[in-house]
Amino acid sequence: MSRVLDSADHATDAAFPIFGKACVVSLLAGICAIIFSPRLLPMEWGVAAAAVGILLWILPSRLRLLGAALFGLGWAAFHGHAGLAQQLTPGSAAVDHVLHGRVVSLPDHGPGGTRFRFRVDEDPAMPTRLRGRDLALGWYDGFRGAADDRRRTLRAGERWSLNVRVRPPRGLVNPGGFDAEGYALRQRVAGSGYVREPARAHPLGEPAGLPAWRERMADAIARAVQDDGRRFVQALALGDTRGLGQADWDDLRALGVTHLVAISGFHVGVVAGVAALLAGGLWRCLPIAGLYLPRPMGAAAAAVAGAALYAAAAGFALPTVRTVLMIAVVATARCSRRRATVAQSLSLAALAMLLFDPLAVLAPGFWLSFAGVLWLIWCLPGREQGWLRGFLSAQGVATVALLPLTVALFGQASRAGPLVNLVAIPWWTMVVVPLALLGTALEALIEGAGRWPWQLAAWCFDASWWLFGYAARSELSLWWLPQANRWALLAAVSGVFWLLLPRGSGGRVAALLLCLPLLWPARHGPGEGEVELLVMDVGQGLAVVVRTRRHTLLYDTGPGTDDGFDAGERIVVPTLRALGQGRLDRIMISHDHRDHTGGLRGVRRSFPDAVVQAPQGALRGRASACHAGQSWAWDGVTFRVLHPLPGEARSINDSSCVLRMETARGAILLAGDIEKGSEARLLQQAGALLAAEAVVVPHHGSASSSTPAWVDAVAPRLAIVSAGHRNRFGHPRAEVVSRWQAVGAEVLNTAESGAVRIWLGREGLQVREQRVFERRWWDAAERSRSAAILSAIKQAAAGPED
Incomplete structure (x- = not known):
C-alpha cells in the first residue's frame, strides 16, 4: 500500500510541480475570487484557508491545485485586510496634524498647486495611525513659498514639517469612472489631504535618495532639451510623466502607444539584453575574468543589474518590477544551469509577483503584460521565421488577443494602434530609448555629459511624433465602446482563443459572435415616452445626463478647480462614453458658477456640436438664453423651462434654469441652485x-x-442631493433632509450612493445607486455602513447603560 501511495505522490509531483504553471494558475484563481468579489473574506477564515492551502500545496497530494487555490484565497484576504488597516478609518472626519516626513514622489507642480506623496516618519511623536504611512497631499495657495518669501519649491526626497489636514481615501464612483479608492489601496496610501498654513511649513533636510536623483535627472533633461520633445524624453528615461498634458494623453490613447511612453516591460527587457551583451563583450576582452565567474553567469548578472537600475530610474513602476522578476528568474535558471522556457519564466515571475503583492491583480498593467506574453507564447511557440515576419506576427497576435482586455479595462480601442505600433515600437525602443538612457548614464557620471544624447533622442522622437500627429487627431483613430459586464469579457476572451487556434480548427464565425457582447453590447436605453437620468457623482457640484429614446441633454458639467481639475474631462465625458453616448444634443447650464460650469470646456472639446443654453448673460455670448416659457418635445417627453423669467435680473443662484421633464408616468424636476426667493416666485407662477x-x-x-x-x-417620491463628501458647507443640511423625508421622499446623496441612475417610464419610477450596483469590498461608503451596523449591533448586545 505504501508503494502505491508513493507512486501516486510521485505522479502528482511530476504532473503538478509545486511552482509549476498549473499551481500558479490555481493560485491566481484563488486570489481573483477574493479580490473581485463584493465582500472580503473575514480575516479568521482567510488565515485558516491559507494554513490549510499551504499544507495541501507543499505536501505531495492529489489536492495540490486545490491547495494553491485555497492559499490564494487566504493570502488575498490577509493582504486585503492589511491594506485596509493601513488606511484611516473610513467615514471619519478630516483631522489636522503637524507631520514630519519625506517627499517620496516627484512633486507635480500645476498652475494652482502641487501634488505629491509624503511618507510620515517612523517617530513615536507622530500619530500612531499615520506613522510610517504614505499620504497623497496637495499644497495650494502659496506652495512656492512661505511667509518669509523664500520662494522655495518643494523637492523630491526632502524632509519637511507640514501642518496637514488628512482624511481617509475617498473617490467618486461613476459608470466607467476611475476607481480612486482601489488605486489608493493598491498604492498603500493611508489617506489624502492638503497642507494648511504654508507659513508654518519648513524643510528638515536636503533632498536625498532615489526620488531626489530622479528629479535632478529630470531637471537636467529640461535644461538640456529646449523643444517640446523633452517631456517625452523625461517619460522614456525616468518614467516622469509630469510634463504630459491631457492633450498628450489623448493623442497617445488614440495612437495606442501609452504602453511605450510610460516605461514598459519591453523597454526594460531591451536594457537587460544590452547589459548582457556588454558584459559578454567585456568577458571576451578580459579572459581572466572567466577564472572567477563564467561568462554566462556574468552576462546574466549584468542583465538583472541593468534591468533593476532601469526599474529604479522609473521609480519601480509595476510593469518594470514584473519584467525584472522575469529576467531574474531566467538569470537564476541560467546560473544554476537549468533550462527555463519562456512559459516557465512567465509563471515563476507571476508567482513571485502574486506572493509579494496579490493586490497587483487590481492593476490593468498586470493583466496586459502577462496576458500579452502568454498569448505570444501560445500563438508563436518558437517558430522559425524571419525577423520581419516574426515582428509582424507578434504585432498581429497582440492586437487581436489584447483587444478584449483593452476594451474592458479602458472602454476604448485604437484603430490606428496596429499600424502606428509597427513604426513606434522599433523606432522608440531601438533608437529613442537607448539615446535617452545613454544621456542619463553619462549625466550620472559627468554633469553636462548627457546633453547631446538627450537632444538627439528628443529630435528622433519629434520626427516620429510629427508623423503620428495626423493619425492621433483623426476622428477614426479612437474607438469608444459602451461599458459591458464581466461575462461579456469572458465570452470575448474565449472567442479570441477560438479565433487564434491553428488553421483548420473551424468555427471562425462562432468565435467572432462570442466577441459581440463586448464589442457591441446591448443598450437598454429608454423607450418612446420614457426618460432616464444619471446624476453623476462629481463631488461638490452638479452634472446630470438626461436621455430619451434618441436624444441626450447634459444639465450642468460639474466643478472645476484652480489646480487644473476639470470634471468634464475626468468624469462627464468618460461617463457619457461608458453609456455609449457618441452624440450630445444639448448642454444646459443652470447658472454661472464654477461648481456647475467647471467641466464645460472639457465637454465641448469632445462634443463640439452640442447646443449650449444658459441664463441670459451667464456665459457671455457663448450660449443661447434659457428662460421661462421655452419648451420642446423629444421622443414623447416634454421639456419645459420654468425659470427664470425673460430679462429678469436676479442673483447668480436665483437665476438658475429650472427644467421640468414630463412623461405619461409623471415628471422630474431639475432646480439648479435656486434659493428661497426664486422658490416663492415659482410657487406663485x-x-x-x-x-x-x-x-x-x-x-x-x-x-x-x-x-x-x-x-x-x-x-x-425620490429626492437626490449632489454634494461632496463631508463638504465644508455642511450640505445637505439635516433639517432640509428631514423636510423632504416628511413628505414621503427617499433622499439619496451622491456622496454616499455614488452616481444615481433613475428611470421613469412604463414600469414607473426605478432607481439604481452605483456604489450598491458595483459593490467593492474596499469601497469607503460600504465600509462606513458596515462599521455603523456592527457598532449598533454591539451596542444593542451590550444593553442599556446603568
Whole structure:
C-alpha cells in the first residue's frame, strides 16, 4: 500500500510541480475570487484557508491545485485586510496634524498647486495611525513659498514639517469612472489631504535618495532639451510623466502607444539584453575574468543589474518590477544551469509577483503584460521565421488577443494602434530609448555629459511624433465602446482563443459572435415616452445626463478647480462614453458658477456640436438664453423651462434654469441652485407644474433652499442631493433632509450612493445607486455602513447603560 501511495505522490509531483504553471494558475484563481468579489473574506477564515492551502500545496497530494487555490484565497484576504488597516478609518472626519516626513514622489507642480506623496516618519511623536504611512497631499495657495518669501519649491526626497489636514481615501464612483479608492489601496496610501498654513511649513533636510536623483535627472533633461520633445524624453528615461498634458494623453490613447511612453516591460527587457551583451563583450576582452565567474553567469548578472537600475530610474513602476522578476528568474535558471522556457519564466515571475503583492491583480498593467506574453507564447511557440515576419506576427497576435482586455479595462480601442505600433515600437525602443538612457548614464557620471544624447533622442522622437500627429487627431483613430459586464469579457476572451487556434480548427464565425457582447453590447436605453437620468457623482457640484429614446441633454458639467481639475474631462465625458453616448444634443447650464460650469470646456472639446443654453448673460455670448416659457418635445417627453423669467435680473443662484421633464408616468424636476426667493416666485407662477416624481434638490441641500412650501408643492417620491463628501458647507443640511423625508421622499446623496441612475417610464419610477450596483469590498461608503451596523449591533448586545 505504501508503494502505491508513493507512486501516486510521485505522479502528482511530476504532473503538478509545486511552482509549476498549473499551481500558479490555481493560485491566481484563488486570489481573483477574493479580490473581485463584493465582500472580503473575514480575516479568521482567510488565515485558516491559507494554513490549510499551504499544507495541501507543499505536501505531495492529489489536492495540490486545490491547495494553491485555497492559499490564494487566504493570502488575498490577509493582504486585503492589511491594506485596509493601513488606511484611516473610513467615514471619519478630516483631522489636522503637524507631520514630519519625506517627499517620496516627484512633486507635480500645476498652475494652482502641487501634488505629491509624503511618507510620515517612523517617530513615536507622530500619530500612531499615520506613522510610517504614505499620504497623497496637495499644497495650494502659496506652495512656492512661505511667509518669509523664500520662494522655495518643494523637492523630491526632502524632509519637511507640514501642518496637514488628512482624511481617509475617498473617490467618486461613476459608470466607467476611475476607481480612486482601489488605486489608493493598491498604492498603500493611508489617506489624502492638503497642507494648511504654508507659513508654518519648513524643510528638515536636503533632498536625498532615489526620488531626489530622479528629479535632478529630470531637471537636467529640461535644461538640456529646449523643444517640446523633452517631456517625452523625461517619460522614456525616468518614467516622469509630469510634463504630459491631457492633450498628450489623448493623442497617445488614440495612437495606442501609452504602453511605450510610460516605461514598459519591453523597454526594460531591451536594457537587460544590452547589459548582457556588454558584459559578454567585456568577458571576451578580459579572459581572466572567466577564472572567477563564467561568462554566462556574468552576462546574466549584468542583465538583472541593468534591468533593476532601469526599474529604479522609473521609480519601480509595476510593469518594470514584473519584467525584472522575469529576467531574474531566467538569470537564476541560467546560473544554476537549468533550462527555463519562456512559459516557465512567465509563471515563476507571476508567482513571485502574486506572493509579494496579490493586490497587483487590481492593476490593468498586470493583466496586459502577462496576458500579452502568454498569448505570444501560445500563438508563436518558437517558430522559425524571419525577423520581419516574426515582428509582424507578434504585432498581429497582440492586437487581436489584447483587444478584449483593452476594451474592458479602458472602454476604448485604437484603430490606428496596429499600424502606428509597427513604426513606434522599433523606432522608440531601438533608437529613442537607448539615446535617452545613454544621456542619463553619462549625466550620472559627468554633469553636462548627457546633453547631446538627450537632444538627439528628443529630435528622433519629434520626427516620429510629427508623423503620428495626423493619425492621433483623426476622428477614426479612437474607438469608444459602451461599458459591458464581466461575462461579456469572458465570452470575448474565449472567442479570441477560438479565433487564434491553428488553421483548420473551424468555427471562425462562432468565435467572432462570442466577441459581440463586448464589442457591441446591448443598450437598454429608454423607450418612446420614457426618460432616464444619471446624476453623476462629481463631488461638490452638479452634472446630470438626461436621455430619451434618441436624444441626450447634459444639465450642468460639474466643478472645476484652480489646480487644473476639470470634471468634464475626468468624469462627464468618460461617463457619457461608458453609456455609449457618441452624440450630445444639448448642454444646459443652470447658472454661472464654477461648481456647475467647471467641466464645460472639457465637454465641448469632445462634443463640439452640442447646443449650449444658459441664463441670459451667464456665459457671455457663448450660449443661447434659457428662460421661462421655452419648451420642446423629444421622443414623447416634454421639456419645459420654468425659470427664470425673460430679462429678469436676479442673483447668480436665483437665476438658475429650472427644467421640468414630463412623461405619461409623471415628471422630474431639475432646480439648479435656486434659493428661497426664486422658490416663492415659482410657487406663485408655476405652482401646478412643480409636482414631480423625482427632484434634484436645489443648491445641494443648502438651508437657503427647499422651503417647506416648495417641498410640499413638489412632494416627490425620490429626492437626490449632489454634494461632496463631508463638504465644508455642511450640505445637505439635516433639517432640509428631514423636510423632504416628511413628505414621503427617499433622499439619496451622491456622496454616499455614488452616481444615481433613475428611470421613469412604463414600469414607473426605478432607481439604481452605483456604489450598491458595483459593490467593492474596499469601497469607503460600504465600509462606513458596515462599521455603523456592527457598532449598533454591539451596542444593542451590550444593553442599556446603568
